[in-house]
Amino acid sequence: MATIATKRYTLTDLENVAQPWDDTRYEIIDGELFVSTQPSTAHQHATNEVAVELSIWNRRTGLGLVQAAPGLIFAEDDNAAPDVIWASWVRFRAVRGPDGKMHGPPELVVEILSPGARNEYRDREAKLKLYSRRGVDEYWILDCQARRMEIYRRDEAGPDVLRLGAALGEDDTVESPLLPGFGVRVGSLFFPNDV
Secondary structure (H helix, E strand, C coil), X not given: CCXXXXXXXXXXXXXXXXXXXXXXXXXXXXXXXXXXXXXXXHHHHHHHHHHHHHHHHHXXXXXXXXXXXXXXXXXXXXXXXXXXXXXXXXXXXXXXXXXXXXXXXXXXXXXXCCCCHHHHHXXXXXXXXXXXXXXXXEEEEXXXXXXXXXXXXXXXXXXXXXXXXXXXXXXXXXXXXXXXXXXXXXXXXXXXXXX
């Protein structure tokens, strides 16, 4: 029985595809190419709200850096463009390459789910595995349709794997041991229901 070889994509492949005027997002996870277009208004709203809340906390504490849609380059065949990240200054200095890009994990990665099976697979499975094996400490997934949030963290039982630490509804408060004093109601991060 013949096996079909699948192409493993690398950053070099993206240099031949991506154009500066192109608003398409290209990510490579374990050699698999993921392509997505501009997200919905609800997705962009949640991304902005998370970035704003983290920035307010970060400005007060001065502990690190918040960025929306940064590129994370882990390897030639492992790079992602999460919606929001937070990195302590210590971590940021350790992973920032000479090109000014991040070549390692921030402490916190936040993804806002986009509708569709392929998008859900990318964020819930492929990126969860990527961030687990590459050293991200905490991974938040916001689901705008269900208006829920999942928080994956490293734990004592399996320090090399991010495990579900909390599943939060709209009335719950997001808190994190990474972010002392941070707290925001989950529902405030989503697009208003009455619009």
